[in-house]
Amino acid sequence: MRRDAREQNFGSPMETYRAHRVLRADRSGSSWPVTVETDAGVFYTKLRGAAQGPTSLVAEIVVGALADALGLSVPARVLIDIPPGTPIDDPHQELGQLLRSSIGRNLGFQLLPNAQSFRPGDETRVDHELASTIVWLDGLVQNPDRTVKNPNLLWSHNQLWLVDHGAALGFQHDWPAVTEASPRSGRWSVTDHALRSRATRVAAMDGSLATRIHRGALESALDGVPDDFLAEDSGEALRRRRAAYVAFLWKRLRSPRPFVSGGPAA
Numbered sequence: 001m002r003r004d005a006r007e008q009n010f011g012s013p014m015e016t017y018r019a020h021r022v023l024r025a026d027r028s029g030s031s032w033p034v035t036v037e038t039d040a041g042v043f044y045t046k047l048r049g050a051a052q053g054p055t056s057l058v059a060e061i062v063v064g065a066l067a068d069a070l071g072l073s074v075p076a077r078v079l080i081d082i083p084p085g086t087p088i089d090d091p092h093q094e095l096g097q098l099l100r101s102s103i104g105r106n107l108g109f110q111l112l113p114n115a116q117s118f119r120p121g122d123e124t125r126v127d128h129e130l131a132s133t134i135v136w137l138d139g140l141v142q143n144p145d146r147t148v149k150n151p152n153l154l155w156s157h158n159q160l161w162l163v164d165h166g167a168a169l170g171f172q173h174d175w176p177a178v179t180e181a182s183p184r185s186g187r188w189s190v191t192d193h194a195l196r197s198r199a200t201r202v203a204a205m206d207g208s209l210a211t212r213i214h215r216g217a218l219e220s221a222l223d224g225v226p227d228d229f230l231a232e233d234s235g236e237a238l239r240r241r242r243a244a245y246v247a248f249l250w251k252r253l254r255s256p257r258p259f260v261s262g263g264p265a266a
Contacts, residue, residue, distance in 0.1 A: 014061075014224060016079040017043070017108070022088045025095045031056070031166070032098055034090075036080055036108060043108030045080045046166065049101030054229040055173060056166030057107045061229075062245065063141050063165035065221035069212050070133055073161045079226065080108040105226055112161055118153035123198050126160060129205065131198035134162065135190055136209050139202075139259025140252060142188040143168040151194035171248060178244075183251035184258050206260045210253055218246045 017038035025032045031050040036043050048054045060077065067074040084103050088096060123131070138146050145152050145167045152164040171178050190196050222242040232238045252258065 014077055014079050015040070016081055016105070019045075019080055019082045019086050022082070022086055022090065022095075022099060024090045025092065025098075032095060034095070034099075035111075036082070038080065038108075040078075042111060043078060043080055044075075044111055045106050045108040047082075047098060047102035047106050048104065048229070049098050052166065052173065054231070055169075057229050058172065058225050058245075059141075059167070059169045060107055060165050061225050062221045063137070063143065063168050065224055066141065066213060066217070067137060067162055069217045069221075070137055070209060072130075072133060072137065073159055075110040075112060075161060075163065078108045078110075080106045082106055105228055109163075112154055112156035114156060115161070116155045118151040118155065118160070118194065120148070122153075122155070123195055126195060126198050128198055128200045130160065131195040132201040132205050133209060134195055135193055135199035136202050136206065136260070138168075138193065139188055139190065140213070140249065140257075141165070141168040142170055142259075144170070144188070146194050147192040148194050149192075153194065169245070172245070175244070178248065183248045184254075188259055190259075202260055206257065207255075210255070210257065213249075213253060215246065215250055218249050222246055 017040045019036045019038055021037040023035040023037055023042065025034050026044075031046065033044055033046045033050075036045045046057060046060065048057060050056075064074045064077055082099065082103055086099070088099060134146070137143075143165060145164060146162075152162065154161045154163055171182060190199070193199070219242075222245050225242070227238055230238055230241050232241050
């Protein structure tokens with residue numbers, strides 16, 4: 001079941017909350033997200049000092065906004081300010097070092113109640129339109145991570161939620177290598193996608209999905225990225241960097257889209 005995009009606050013600024021306490025780290029992955037207590041409750045928080053740094057947070061914000069525009073379920077995003085000296089309940093030394101490198105603004109996510117992992121065989125619970133929309137979005141943003149081994153999907157109250165988009169938008173890690181032809185690359189593959197067998201309507205839905213990701217939607221998604229998550233320090237450089245993201249994705253959206261084939265599971 002997809003949400004109506006009109007119900008989302010698409011393009012609205014994210015709220016910022018101050019961390020009062022870091023409760024624990026999630027050690028299941030390499031980036032060690034943490035749960036953080038704030039006046040607004042507890043948030044699952046990805047840290048600017050982890051793994052690929054702020055660029056992974058850029059991907060989370062942009063892909064989350066585009067998913068909102070398509071009516072897909074993604075946890076709400078907020079900004080989490082971690083001040084120096086924030087108490088830490090988890091005593092692990094490496095976590096303390098990671099938090100010291102993450103002082104300032106980080107990215108928090110709504111906690112999903114009673115969340116359950118997506119398991120082999122669960123794809124049969126996903127209708128064809130929903131699966132096709134998810135595959136289409138992952139193709140647009142070149143998300144390598146929604147695989148059978150690492151689906152990055154959660155169930156909460158029988159609703160399917162998309163999580164963990166930090167590896168998408170891989171082009172941002174090497175801007176000098178981006179050329180005019182890069183957005184049209186067909187390097188992204190659906191072969192290992194967790195929902196490939198259910199995504200039978202990608203080609204049929206392609207046109208209608210593309211109309212929902214208009215240029216204004218791309219600009220709004222990039223406007224939601226805080227300045228300090230982008231690797232630039234001046235107003236004009238920041239404007240150009242946001243425009244570069246928009247241009248890349250806009251060229252990728254030009255028909256015929258390189259991530260959509262005529263096959264039943266494009």
